[in-house]
Amino acid sequence: MNVLFAIIWKELKDALRDRRTLMTALFSSLLGVPLLLLIFSTVLSQVESQEEKRVVLAVGMQYAPQLENFILRQGYQIKTAPVDYEAKSRSKEIDQPVLIVPPDFENKLGSGIKVNLEIAYDTSNRTAEFGVRPLRRLLDSYTQELTLMGLTMRGISAELLQLVEVKEHYLQKPEERKTSVTEMLPMMVLMAIVIGGMYSAIDTTAGERERGSLEPLMMNPVSGWQLAVGKWSAVALVGMGVAILTIASFFPSQWMIRNDTLRAEFQFSLKDACGFLVVLLPLAASVAAMQIAVALDCKxxxxxxxxxxxxSMFIPFVSLIPIMFPGREPAWFQWIPVLAQNQMMNQVLKGESLNTLAVTIALLVCVGITGVSLAYIAQKMRKVVMN
Structure with a gap:
């Protein structure tokens, strides 16, 4: 037992001395989630600012006095778009879509002929694209008002066209809304665990082999299992440390959120953190064993x-599997590593309680992966040095 602890301590010190391992672990765990939430909040703020901006950029508004009157009545301001609005939209000098009114707008409208309004924006100008939806909603209201006025002038009740009114009833719990903008967080946490422990796993196998320090270690009276468990324990502790730091970074990350809506919706509690740890720590241990097994044969x-x-590319690919099943998620998801953890973390973010059976299945799968990987490492450890 003393020999095993000596190996673990030696490997852990080597891992913490390696600057590449240490910097990768710290950056991936401490900066990933804050940066992601900062990006989310910035984009959401841009969308909301376009929703709240009550200014319409237009070309040819003088050809549509009725439309101009309607827009002004809705509390909007109308500004004439620059002549070179296309070039300025491409260069992002203007951050709004431009409404283009044709010269024959009023004549066609008076004659009952269908007329087209155009909304011009450059698709690479994301800020301008965010303004398309509120502008379309404003124009749809104008079209509806025109229709109602036309029916009223002909003595037709507008209610005849609205005998059926459809309303949406959301079944989603209020606390579940926070996942709509933070659904990438579980994948970020999973990637941090994989990347954080990867360099430690490589350094303790291929790195030592390349430096020639693995052979002297083999000269000691230790078994393959002791070496395997010792190296795995050190790498697993690094991976678990990254998981803990990443989850801990959720708390200060909430202070960096610049959008009030997202700040109100995303409330990560201590209970949520405990749920994440239950899900992620066994996975971090099994990932460490797999990484050592993969790196062991490398020269x-x-x-x-x-x-x-x-x-590592396995994680984003697995995370895309639920897209193929838009309905109810199949039961076999619980048996797929990464996919099961991603599913359970999303449940925690929705405010739901973890399913005991799902947690048990995920734990058994992680234990199985760890056991198989350690058996392979113990068997190959001395053979690799001899080759």
């Missing part, structure tokens, strides 16, 4: 890094 640090990066 160089770069080769091990490439192989582990390929394994």
């Amino acid at each position: 160089s640090y770069k080769e091990a890094q490439v192989r582990n990066q390929i394994v």
Whole structure:
């Protein structure tokens, strides 16, 4: 037992001395979530600012006095768009879509002929694109008013066209809304765990082999299992530490949210943090074992890094699987690593309680992956050095 603890302590010190491992672990765990929430809040603020901006940029508004009157009555201001609005939209000098009114607008409207209004914006100008929806909503209201006025002048009740009124009834719980803008957070946490422990796993295998320090370690009277468990324990502790730091970063991240709506909806509590830890710590341990197993056969640090990066690509691909099942999620999701954890973290963010069976299944799968990986590492450890 003393030998095992000595190996763990030695590997853990080596991992913490490696600047690349330490910096990657700290940056991935402490900066990932705050930056993501900052981006979310900035984009949401841009959308809301366009919703609240009561200014319409227009070309040819003099051809539509009725439309101009309607827009002004809604509390909007009308500004004439610059002549070179297309170029300025591409260069993002203007941050709104431009309403284009044709010269024959009023004549066609008076004759009962269908007339087209155009909304011009550059698709690369995201801020201007955010303003398209409120402008369309304003124009739809104008069209509806014109229709009602036309029916009234002909003595037809507008209610005849509205015998059925459809309303939406949201079944979603109020606390579930916060996941609509933070659904990428679970994947960010999973990526932080994988990347945070990857360099430690590579350094303790291919790195030591490349430096020639693995052979002297083998000269000690230790078994393959002791080496495997010792190295895995150190890497697993690094991965778990990254998981804990990442979850802890959720709390100060809430202060960085610049949007009031998102700040009110995203309330990450201590209970949520405990739920995340229950889900993520077993996964971090199993990921550490897999990373060591993948890097063990590699003869160089770069080769091990490439192989582990390929394994890391598994996470975003697995996270996309639910898109193929837009209805109820199949029961077998609970048996797929990463996918099960992603599903349970989303449940925590929605304010739901974790399913005991789902947590147990995920734990058993992680234990199974860890056991198989450690058996492979213990078997290959001495063979690798001899080759």
